[in-house]
Amino acid sequence: MKEKRQIGRGVCVVGAGMSRFGMFPDKDSKDLFIEAYNEMIASVDKGAGPEDIDALYLGNFSNDYFVHQAHWAPIIADAIGHTPKPATRTECACASSALAFKEGVFAIASGFYDVVLVGGMEEMSKCKTEEVTEGLAAAAFPSELAAGFTFPGVFGAISSVYFTKYGCRKEDLFNVTIKSHNNAALNHKAQIPFTIRDIMKQKVERARQKGTPIPTWKDEKEFLKDPKANPMVAYPMSLYDCCPISDGASCMLLVSEKMARQFTDDPLYVIGIGQGSGAGLQGSESLTSFEASRQAASEAYKMSGLKPNDIQFCEVHDCFSMAEIIDIEDMGFFKPGEGYKAVNEGVTRRDGSMPINTSGGLKCKGHPVGATGIAQLHEVWEQLRGKAGERQIPHKDLHFGAAQNIGGTGGTATVTILERR
Amino acid sequence: MPERSFSDISYNKYLDEEQLMGSRCKKCGATFTPPRAICKKCHSQELEWIQMKGKGKLAAFTCIYIGPPFMIAEGYNRENPYCTGVIELEEGPKICARIEGVDPQKPETIKIGIPLTIKFLHRGEGEILKTYLAFEPV
Numbered sequence: 005m006k007e008k009r010q011i012g013r014g015v016c017v018v019g020a021g022m023s024r025f026g027m028f029p030d031k032d033s034k035d036l037f038i039e040a041y042n043e044m045i046a047s048v049d050k051g052a053g054p055e056d057i058d059a060l061y062l063g064n065f066s067n068d069y070f071v072h073q074a075h076w077a078p079i080i081a082d083a084i085g086h087t088p089k090p091a092t093r094t095e096c097a098c099a100s101s102a103l104a105f106k107e108g109v110f111a112i113a114s115g116f117y118d119v120v121l122v123g124g125m126e127e128m129s130k131c132k133t134e135e136v137t138e139g140l141a142a143a144a145f146p147s148e149l150a151a152g153f154t155f156p157g158v159f160g161a162i163s164s165v166y167f168t169k170y171g172c173r174k175e176d177l178f179n180v181t182i183k184s185h186n187n188a189a190l191n192h193k194a195q196i197p198f199t200i201r202d203i204m205k206q207k208v209e210r211a212r213q214k215g216t217p218i219p220t221w222k223d224e225k226e227f228l229k230d231p232k233a234n235p236m237v238a239y240p241m242s243l244y245d246c247c248p249i250s251d252g253a254s255c256m257l258l259v260s261e262k263m264a265r266q267f268t269d270d271p272l273y274v275i276g277i278g279q280g281s282g283a284g285l286q287g288s289e290s291l292t293s294f295e296a297s298r299q300a301a302s303e304a305y306k307m308s309g310l311k312p313n314d315i316q317f318c319e320v321h322d323c324f325s326m327a328e329i330i331d332i333e334d335m336g337f338f339k340p341g342e343g344y345k346a347v348n349e350g351v352t353r354r355d356g357s358m359p360i361n362t363s364g365g366l367k368c369k370g371h372p373v374g375a376t377g378i379a380q381l382h383e384v385w386e387q388l389r390g391k392a393g394e395r396q397i398p399h400k401d402l403h404f405g406a407a408q409n410i411g412g413t414g415g416t417a418t419v420t421i422l423e424r425r
Numbered sequence: 426m427p428e429r430s431f432s433d434i435s436y437n438k439y440l441d442e443e444q445l446m447g448s449r450c451k452k453c454g455a456t457f458t459p460p461r462a463i464c465k466k467c468h469s470q471e472l473e474w475i476q477m478k479g480k481g482k483l484a485a486f487t488c489i490y491i492g493p494p495f496m497i498a499e500g501y502n503r504e505n506p507y508c509t510g511v512i513e514l515e516e517g518p519k520i521c522a523r524i525e526g527v528d529p530q531k532p533e534t535i536k537i538g539i540p541l542t543i544k545f546l547h548r549g550e551g552e553i554l555k556t557y558l559a560f561e562p563v
Contacts, residue, residue, distance in 0.1 A: 138493050146433060147459060150557060151521035152489060152496045152509045160487030161510055168537045235503070239488040239532040283465075285511055286519040291485050 008306045009277075011113035014261025016271035017422065019048035020378075020385040025252035025370030026195045027129035033067060033076065034083040036253035037125050040375075041084055044121075044255050049268035052257055054084060058117035060091040061108045063101025063124030064374035065411075069139040070128050080125070097143035097411030098323065100124055101254065102377025102418040108258045109274050118263055123255030124379075126372035136249050140373070143412040145284035156238035156246055158285060158413050159324035163240050165291040166326065170341035174240045178228045179347045180325040181244050181367065187354055188364025190395035195248050195370030200224040207233065245325040250370035254378040256385070272388055276310065276406070276421030278303030282414040292341075294414030297334035301408070304419035305336075308404075312336035315421065316402050317358070317387060319380035321410040322365040331408055332360055335419070359397050362387060380407035381420060388424040431460040431472060440556040443545045445479050447518065448472040456516050477516055479543030481560065483536070484519055486510030488529035499548070506530065512541055512560050526561035 021044030023036040031039075045052055060081050068074040081091035094103040101124025108122035128136050137154050144153060153161070166172055181200065188194035189202065198206070204219075204227050211218045221227040228234050234242045257267070264271040280299025282288060288295055305311060312335060320335065322328035329343040337358055338346045346352055352360035363369045363383035366376060384405035386392040406421045429435035431448045436459040439446040447458030452469040458477055463470055489496070490506045501507045508524040525544055527535045541560035548555050 133491070134494060134497065137491060141493055145521075147521045149493070151523055152492055152501075152507060152557075153487075153521060154489055154491065154493060156491070157487045157489045157509060160489070161485040164487060164510075164537060165485045236488075236490050236506070238490065239506075239529075241487075285485070286521050287465075291511065 009303060010307060011109065011277070012115060013113050015109045015112045015258055015274045016261050016264035017256050017274065017381075017385060018259050018264055018267035018271050019044045019052060019257035020255070020382045021045070021047060022193060022254045022379050022382045023252050024193045025250050025372060025379070027249065028251045029129070031251065033071070033125050033127045033253070034080065036127070036251060037080050037123060037255070038083060040123060040125075040253040040255045044257055048257060049270065050266065052267055054086060056119045057086060057089065057121045057257075058119050059089060059111060060086055060121045060123070061094060061104040061111070062091065063094050063104035063377060065095060065097050065100045065126060066139050066142065067127055067374070069142065070126070070131050070136070076125075080123070086121070096416040098321070098371070098373040099377055099409040099411035099416045099418050100374045102380075102407070102409035102420065103279075103416075105256065105378055105381060105420060106277055106279065106418060109277060112258055112260050118260050120258045121255060122258055122378060123253065124374040124377060125253035126374040127251050128249050128372060129251050133249065143415070145287070145413060145415070148285055148413060153285075154238060156241045156324060159326045160238035160241045161285065162291060162330065163326045166329070167240070169292060170344070172329070172344040175225060176344045176348055177245060177325040177329075178225050180322070180328050181228065182224050183347070183353055184322065184361060184365045184367040187362050187395055188368030190393070191364050191369060194364045194368050195250055196364070196368045200227060200244070241324055241326065247323050247366040247371040250372040252370055252372035252375045252379065254375040254382050256378055256381060270389060270424070272385060272422045272424055274420070275423045276304035276308030276419065278305075278307070278419040280417050282417070284413040284415060288414065293330060293334055294410065294417055296414045296417035297331065297408060297410060297419070300417040300419040301335050304406070304421050308421045310404060310421065314404055315406045316400055316404050317360070317362060317397055318405065319361055319363060319365070319383050319407040321408055322361055322367050323371060323410070325367065327410070328360065328365065331410070335406070335408055354395060355398055362392065362395050362397060377407070377409040377418065380409060381422065384422050388422060429474075431462040433459055436460055437556070440545060440558060441554065445477040445543055445558065447475050447477055447516070449475040456518055458514070458518050458520055475516075477514055481512040481514040481541055483524070483539050483541055484511040484513040485537065486524055486535055488532045508535065520558070523557060523559040524561070525559045
């Protein structure tokens with residue numbers, strides 16, 4: 005195997021868009037994609053249009069199950085007036101659109117296309133919770149399913165090992181949740197744009213209106229400890245440890261480095277790409293780390309020539325609070341068993357030395373699974389270009405940002421590193 | 426023992442017959458369950474069936490309150506959670522299975538590392554008979 009991988013020619017991001025994330029009974033996948041697409045087009049400084057785009061790569065996990073419609077690449081291509089040009093769907097569970105991004109980069113790097121639209125979407129909220137849980141569980145391994153595992157269950161089991169091995173407690177995970185909510189409160193596109201304190205106030209207000217006993221929580225941690233407010237889903241994962249069920253779409257415009265200045269004077273350079281695969285819970289050596297993530301990170305670091313401590317901020321795959329801790333260790337930002345301590349010390353906060361999930365993460369921004377990979381990169385785009393508004397990372401001259409995306413039980417993982425020069 | 430292919434279908438048939446079967450590489454001795462047709466360690470395709478003793482220790486667990494439809498059909502729900510986990514078998518491999526004989530309402534009493542022994546859960550009848558793998562404390 006090659007020690008270091010390279011792409012054939014440079015590729016840049018020149019535009020990015022994202023729909024609002026949430027549960028939208030009156031919007032379908034096309035509506036959501038068009039919302040993201042229009043924002044992307046508007047974000048291209050010197051303008052871009054459908055005539056510029058050579059090909060579309062679209063990530064989608066399982067609209068087949070969620071809305072009983074498959075073969076979404078041509079449907080979306082038709083919706084934006086892209087036909088008869090090529091449109092391809094990529095599927096790798098929750099990493100589907102990170103793969104669309106990667107395939108788009110390769111398509112340009114190979115010299116075959118010059119301008120590629122990459123995106124993703126998922127429409128989940130039209131199913132009942134149990135149906136969504138079953139649909140998502142299809143991304144796990146057969147032996148996990150037979151044992152009755154769900155995804156909250158997978159991360160519950162991982163927590164049981166991590167807690168025993170490293171002395172982390174459930175209360176430590178509260179700090180991940182509180183941070184995610186604090187960040188999402190500054191993100192108007194987030195599905196849950198509220199701090200935990202906001203939510204506590206809302207619940208007190210509702211109790212007052214209904215005339216039911218008014219809850220008295222001293223602080224956020226007391227709220228999160230209250231099994232009525234924060235019921236158990238899969239021990240020790242409670243409701244506020246879990247990402248919501250979401251609808252949403254995201255997209256980016258990729259062009260060859262040579263052409264980038266035709267579109268903007270401020271392109272982002274794709275300097276690191278990595279991908280790995282894993283054998284699920286029972287097939288992995290470690291139950292507190294994903295080999296796919298470590299492989300993806302290693303490839304991306306080697307390609308970029310960067311080390312973990314060169315990355316200035318990162319969006320990681322926090323489908324559950326526990327996942328965020330595993331991810332930041334697999335990315336090499338912290339040693340195994342040290343991630344939760346860094347979270348406790350505030351290192352991963354927006355104003356900390358290693359901001360993680362400034363968007364609010366999957367946990368609060370929302371997780372329309374096929375849209376997530378590129379939605380993570382959308383946050384990297386906004387932060388690197390200084391366009392993140394209130395949630396802009398305050399204290400850094402930003403050049404290097406990364407996103408790490410996982411599909412299934414660590415079955416797939418990707419790491420992408422972008423640079424602003 | 427009839428010659429069956431090293432597949433999940435064969436594995437499930439053996440479970441119906443109350444045997445936890447795996448495959449062992451004839452070249453390097455690596456052991457797998459469910460059985461693999463290709464050795465993960467040395468990529469040899471010369472493997473043989475091996476019956477696992479069905480003893481191991483608890484490597485990871487969770488207690489699930491919102492389960493998939495087939496668990497809901499068995500009566501599990503928010504008031505009645507079930508425990509599932511990963512067992513490290515004496516022979517080495519890890520396997521996912523349901524954990525019986527523990528109190529899912531008191532997860533703090535369930536400890537990683539406790540010794541476990543195998544149990545087969547037969548569900549359904551005739552054509553739709555399905556056997557689930559479970560373990561319980563020794």
